[in-house]
Each structure stands twice: as C-alpha cells, then as structure tokens.
Amino acid sequence: MxxxxxxxxxxxxxxxxxxxxxxxxxxxxxxxxxxxxxxxxxxxxxxxxxxxxxxxxxxxxxxxxxxxxxxxxxxxxxxxxxxxxxxxxxxxxxxxxxxxxxxxxxxxxxxxxxxxxxxxxxxxxxxxxxxxxxxxxxxxxxxxxxxxxxxxxxxxxxxxxxxxxxxxxxxxxxxxxxxxxxxxxxxxxxxxxxxxxxxxxxxxxxxxxxxxxxxxxxxxxxxxxxxxxxxxxxxxxxxxxxxxxxxxxxxxxxxxxxxxxxxxxxxxxxxxxxxxxxxxxxxxxxxxxARLPGRLEKIAVITSHGDNAKVNVVLDGAHVPFNLAAVLSDLSQEEKYRAPCIAVMSIADDKDAAGLLSTMTRHDISIIFTTVGARSRSPEQLKTIADTLGLLSIVMIDPLEAYQEALAGATESGAWVLVTGSLYLVGIIRAA
Incomplete structure (x- = not known):
C-alpha cells in the first residue's frame, strides 16, 4: 500500500x-x-x-x-x-x-x-x-x-x-x-x-x-x-x-x-x-x-547570518518550573551554555508562566515570546510578566520567525538558543 x-x-x-x-x-x-x-x-x-x-x-x-x-x-x-x-x-x-x-x-x-x-x-x-x-x-x-x-x-x-x-x-x-x-x-x-x-x-x-x-x-x-x-x-x-x-x-x-x-x-x-x-x-x-526528540536535544545549527556561523541550539519542551530549572542547571555545567542565551518560548494557558519565567531570572537570558495555537497564553501577557521580573523580551507571533530572529541575534552576539516551554513549539521548530 x-x-x-x-x-x-x-x-x-x-x-x-x-x-x-x-x-x-x-x-x-x-x-x-x-x-x-x-x-x-x-x-x-x-x-x-x-x-x-x-x-x-x-x-x-x-x-x-x-x-x-x-x-x-x-x-x-x-x-x-x-x-x-x-x-x-x-x-x-x-x-x-x-x-x-x-x-x-x-x-x-x-x-x-x-x-x-x-x-x-x-x-x-x-x-x-x-x-x-x-x-x-x-x-x-x-x-x-x-x-x-x-x-x-x-x-x-x-x-x-x-x-x-x-x-x-x-x-x-x-x-x-x-x-x-x-x-x-x-x-x-x-x-x-x-x-x-x-x-x-x-x-x-x-x-x-x-x-x-x-x-x-x-x-x-x-x-x-x-x-x-x-x-x-x-x-x-x-x-x-x-x-x-x-x-x-x-x-x-x-x-x-x-x-x-x-x-x-x-x-x-x-x-x-x-x-x-x-x-x-x-x-x-x-x-x-534511548534519547527522545525535544528532551535536552542539543544541535549545532549553521546559520545563513554572517559567515555561515554555527549556533548552539537546545530543544527542550520543559513546561514546569522545577524541570526548566533543572534543564538550565544541567546546561550551565557545560562551558558553551554559560554564554548569554536567547530563548524562544511559548507557554500553554494552564501552565505556571510566572514560575517558569522566574527560574530564568537566575541566568543571562533574553526571550522571544511566540504562540503555537489556541491553548497558548498570549505572548503579550507573557511579556508583561517578564517585564515585572526584569527579563528582556520581545514578541513575535510566528514561531518560525521568532526562531530565525533568535538565530540571527545569537550569531551577532555569540549567544546560544533555547527553544522551550512547549513540546508543540519544539515540534514546529524541529520540523523546520
């Protein structure tokens, strides 16, 4: 067939x-x-x-x-x-x-x-x-x-x-x-x-x-x-x-x-x-x-920004504060993830957005908030929470555009990129 x-x-x-x-x-x-x-x-x-x-x-x-x-x-x-x-x-x-x-x-x-x-x-x-x-x-x-x-x-x-x-x-x-x-x-x-x-x-x-x-x-x-x-x-x-x-x-x-x-x-x-x-x-x-896609998945991406620079990207669908904290702690044990980070993030309506974002305040992270459908919390709302926590963030509604923006920013600044907050978001970025 x-x-x-x-x-x-x-x-x-x-x-x-x-x-x-x-x-x-x-x-x-x-x-x-x-x-x-x-x-x-x-x-x-x-x-x-x-x-x-x-x-x-x-x-x-x-x-x-x-x-x-x-x-x-x-x-x-x-x-x-x-x-x-x-x-x-x-x-x-x-x-x-x-x-x-x-x-x-x-x-x-x-x-x-x-x-x-x-x-x-x-x-x-x-x-x-x-x-x-x-x-x-x-x-x-x-x-x-x-x-x-x-x-x-x-x-x-x-x-x-x-x-x-x-x-x-x-x-x-x-x-x-x-x-x-x-x-x-x-x-x-x-x-x-x-x-x-x-x-x-x-x-x-x-x-x-x-x-x-x-x-x-x-x-x-x-x-x-x-x-x-x-x-x-x-x-x-x-x-x-x-x-x-x-x-x-x-x-x-x-x-x-x-x-x-x-x-x-x-x-x-x-x-x-x-x-x-x-x-x-x-x-x-x-x-x-036994490694699964989207769980602490580490890839090196050759970007078209600058002289085909290489950006370290981590895909992890962590959507619970203690798990995101553990992911960031594990990564910080490796030299290449001690650099500043640009996160691409979507969070579902029923998740603890304030808890997730406050775990990020302990690291050098700026965020691009995006959305992956009806169950995502509005990126503007997430930006408001991030502002109150002192986190730098911007909003880009299209997840693929948000990811490209993160790669471009990372190429320029020597940062690494984390895609997190939702396995659905990880799936969209992975497919691309």
Missing part, C-alpha cells in the same frame, strides 16, 4: 477521533472519575492489555525519557518491547513504538479503526464505552498494536495523573513514580501530596514500586503509604543531590531492570549465557539509543 494512501487512512481515522472529547485540547478544569469507558472498550476488543507484561510509569517530569530507557534496556536483553508515550513532538505515530521505532501509519490506522468501531458499538448499545475520550481510543489502539505485534513487554507512560488515566486498566509488574511537582493542579490537586495520591493510583497489589521520592518527603510519604496498603515493596535509587536529569532517569530505569532481574526475568539471545536483568544493560550506547 502506498505511503500516501496510508497517510490518508490515518488522517481520516484521526479526523473521526478528533470529533470525540480530546482531554489534551479542551479546558482542563474537569476530569472524569472512573475507568469504565476504557474498560468497556478493552473488553469489546478482547482485553489486549492481558497479552504482555507491563512496566507502568507516572510522574510530573522525566516519564518519557525514563520509559525510553526501560524500553532500550528490555530490548537489549532480547525482548520484543512496545512503548506508549505522550504527547508526540513531530507525528502522532511517535506515541506508539515497537522495537524502539514509531509504529507505521498503516498499523496505527488499522488499530484506530478497530477502536472506533468498538466505540460506535458502545454508543449504539448505550454502554459505558460511549463516554470514551480521545485519549482512551488512542490508548486502547496502542494496546491492540502491542498484542498484534506479540510484544513481550510494554512500557506505558500515563497521560495525566494516574488513578483515572486511560492507561490505568493494566496490571503492571513494576509501577514507577519518577517525581512529583505542582502541575495540572486544577485537576490533580493543589498540593504535592494530593498529586502524589493521584499518581500512586497506578500502584497495584503484586507490583514493586520504584520512585525517586524520599520517604520523608510529603509526596513520597503518600506513595509509601499506598504501597504499604497494597503490600508492595518500594525501591528507591540512590542519586547524588547534584545529579543531572539524565543521571536521575538512568538511575530509575536501572533500578526497574534490577527489580525485574530479582523477579527472575532473564536475558534472552543465542550468543551469551542467560543472566538476570539489571542496570548493567544500560551501557552508554543503550542510553544514547
């Missing part, structure tokens, strides 16, 4: 899907409080989630990269692995990967077709599935793909929260909670403890819990209490206080692989002796293979 026809089939399925409630695009003030629509869809499709073993990952930040590292470790151990993630940066197929590569358009279109058909049956019969959301349909499509591809392990990233997230119909071997910070407070709660309660909803009896949250921490205490209630062991990686984002993610993924090894999961493959899984699977080349 030609790629054009595949693209068209996928576009048609997505257009139909977009007519459903899309939690990612709607105002975030309300959230459903049960998983029955998701369970009904899965039942109609033969409960695909029971066909493979699962590592389930929640947390405020680092989920995607941690999932990719666990996936890479399992693949290196000889298993067939699927990974489900959100959001995507460039193309929706990135959300479902098989053996470390985005699923084909044809395969995704087939799965969406089956899921939409189950949804229509539920509507006709007026069962719980009629309340399914955009994310439910996509999630059940991913589970269908994993079953048809006969994956042995699936690594599932929650979309929002945990307790009522579409992914939470599964029984996992390991439940991972990377960290907890204030995000989506209008849905998940106003305190870190309240948010931890939602994310700890992914813990199931029989699973082992892996988290970076210390037991003495208010969020860590909630996770520990939930694990104790269900009789689950908790494993905490030890990381130095000044560990980089990547070192933390690798430490979490390494402990997950250790836990699986202690459960008796052995490496496969003809060449070597079988041995228990463990953090040794995460060697430098495996870590490198």
């Amino acid at each position: 030609s790629s054009h026809i595949e693209s068209e089939r996928l576009s048609n399925s997505l257009a139909e899907l977009d007519q459903l409630t899309n939690w990612e695009r709607r105002p975030r003030g309300d959230m459903r409080v049960d998983l029955e629509p998701m369970r009904d869809l899965a039942r109609r499709l033969g409960d695909p989630q029971n066909s493979f073993r699962i590592v389930h990952v929640a947390g405020t930040k680092g989920k995607g990269s941690t999932c990719a590292l666990i996936e890479a470790g399992l693949a290196r151990a000889g298993f067939s692995v699927g990974r489900y993630a959100s959001p995507h940066v460039m193309h929706i197929t990135e959300r479902v990967s098989i053996h470390g590569r985005p699923v084909g358009e044809e395969r995704l279109a087939d799965a969406l077709g089956a899921a939409l058909s189950a949804f229509k049956d539920a509507r006709r019969e007026a069962t719980d599935g009629q309340g399914a959301t955009w994310f439910d349909i996509l999630t059940v499509s991913a589970l269908l793909i994993f079953r048809s591809e006969r994956v042995e392990w699936a690594v599932l990233e929650t979309g929002l929260g945990g307790r009522w997230d579409s992914t939470n119909i599964v029984q996992s071997d390991v439940a991972v909670i990377t960290n907890i910070d204030l995000e989506h407070t209008e849905i998940l709660g106003k305190t870190r403890a309240a948010i931890a309660f939602e994310k700890a909803g992914i813990i199931k009896r029989g699973a082992t819990v892996v988290t970076l949250l210390p037991e003495a921490d208010e969020a860590g205490a909630v996770v520990s209490a939930r694990a104790a209630e269900l009789g689950c062991a908790v494993r905490r990686p030890t990381v130095p206080a000044d560990a980089t984002i990547e070192q933390r993610n690798v430490a979490v993924a390494g402990v997950v692989l250790d836990v699986l090894g202690k459960m008796g999961v052995m490496t496969k493959g003809a060449s070597a002796m079988s041995e228990p899984l463990g953090e040794q699977l995460l060697d430098p080349s495996t870590i490198e293979s």
Whole structure:
C-alpha cells in the first residue's frame, strides 16, 4: 500500500477521533472519575492489555525519557518491547513504538479503526464505552498494536495523573513514580501530596514500586503509604543531590531492570549465557539509543547570518518550573551554555508562566515570546510578566520567525538558543 494512501487512512481515522472529547485540547478544569469507558472498550476488543507484561510509569517530569530507557534496556536483553508515550513532538505515530521505532501509519490506522468501531458499538448499545475520550481510543489502539505485534513487554507512560488515566486498566509488574511537582493542579490537586495520591493510583497489589521520592518527603510519604496498603515493596535509587536529569532517569530505569532481574526475568539471545536483568544493560550506547526528540536535544545549527556561523541550539519542551530549572542547571555545567542565551518560548494557558519565567531570572537570558495555537497564553501577557521580573523580551507571533530572529541575534552576539516551554513549539521548530 502506498505511503500516501496510508497517510490518508490515518488522517481520516484521526479526523473521526478528533470529533470525540480530546482531554489534551479542551479546558482542563474537569476530569472524569472512573475507568469504565476504557474498560468497556478493552473488553469489546478482547482485553489486549492481558497479552504482555507491563512496566507502568507516572510522574510530573522525566516519564518519557525514563520509559525510553526501560524500553532500550528490555530490548537489549532480547525482548520484543512496545512503548506508549505522550504527547508526540513531530507525528502522532511517535506515541506508539515497537522495537524502539514509531509504529507505521498503516498499523496505527488499522488499530484506530478497530477502536472506533468498538466505540460506535458502545454508543449504539448505550454502554459505558460511549463516554470514551480521545485519549482512551488512542490508548486502547496502542494496546491492540502491542498484542498484534506479540510484544513481550510494554512500557506505558500515563497521560495525566494516574488513578483515572486511560492507561490505568493494566496490571503492571513494576509501577514507577519518577517525581512529583505542582502541575495540572486544577485537576490533580493543589498540593504535592494530593498529586502524589493521584499518581500512586497506578500502584497495584503484586507490583514493586520504584520512585525517586524520599520517604520523608510529603509526596513520597503518600506513595509509601499506598504501597504499604497494597503490600508492595518500594525501591528507591540512590542519586547524588547534584545529579543531572539524565543521571536521575538512568538511575530509575536501572533500578526497574534490577527489580525485574530479582523477579527472575532473564536475558534472552543465542550468543551469551542467560543472566538476570539489571542496570548493567544500560551501557552508554543503550542510553544514547534511548534519547527522545525535544528532551535536552542539543544541535549545532549553521546559520545563513554572517559567515555561515554555527549556533548552539537546545530543544527542550520543559513546561514546569522545577524541570526548566533543572534543564538550565544541567546546561550551565557545560562551558558553551554559560554564554548569554536567547530563548524562544511559548507557554500553554494552564501552565505556571510566572514560575517558569522566574527560574530564568537566575541566568543571562533574553526571550522571544511566540504562540503555537489556541491553548497558548498570549505572548503579550507573557511579556508583561517578564517585564515585572526584569527579563528582556520581545514578541513575535510566528514561531518560525521568532526562531530565525533568535538565530540571527545569537550569531551577532555569540549567544546560544533555547527553544522551550512547549513540546508543540519544539515540534514546529524541529520540523523546520
């Protein structure tokens, strides 16, 4: 089948899907409080989630990269692995990967077709599935793909929260909670403890819990209490206080692989002796293979401004203050990122704009505010906040023009460029 026809089939399925409630695009003030629509869809499709073993990952930040590292470790151990993630940066197929590569358009279109058909049956019969959301349909499509591809392990990233997230119909071997910070407070709660309660909803009896949250921490205490209630062991990686984002993610993924090894999961493959899984699977080349687009992605751009000068550009979709602070701190450990910075930035309406911008006041950063659609906060409003914080900024509505302006300014002044605040913005710049 030609790629054009595949693209068209996928576009048609997505257009139909977009007519459903899309939690990612709607105002975030309300959230459903049960998983029955998701369970009904899965039942109609033969409960695909029971066909493979699962590592389930929640947390405020680092989920995607941690999932990719666990996936890479399992693949290196000889298993067939699927990974489900959100959001995507460039193309929706990135959300479902098989053996470390985005699923084909044809395969995704087939799965969406089956899921939409189950949804229509539920509507006709007026069962719980009629309340399914955009994310439910996509999630059940991913589970269908994993079953048809006969994956042995699936690594599932929650979309929002945990307790009522579409992914939470599964029984996992390991439940991972990377960290907890204030995000989506209008849905998940106003305190870190309240948010931890939602994310700890992914813990199931029989699973082992892996988290970076210390037991003495208010969020860590909630996770520990939930694990104790269900009789689950908790494993905490030890990381130095000044560990980089990547070192933390690798430490979490390494402990997950250790836990699986202690459960008796052995490496496969003809060449070597079988041995228990463990953090040794995460060697430098495996870590490198797990890098995701738009997460601390460093590129050198040859610009047409001046004598084909080279500008260091970093793409990172950080949209939570503590994550942006960690990104800037990690980068400042490298000489080339100690120069002044020009940031191209868009921030969604439901994000803590003042918090994000105040983390930038500790660095030599000027900002070009832009917009990537209906859910972006107006760049003029962002400029007003920046002014009160003493940050230099300008507004350029078109994101590609804003990026070109940043490159031109960086060429002239010897600065580097950071594209941040939104993965959608990162996707637009990356595509260009």
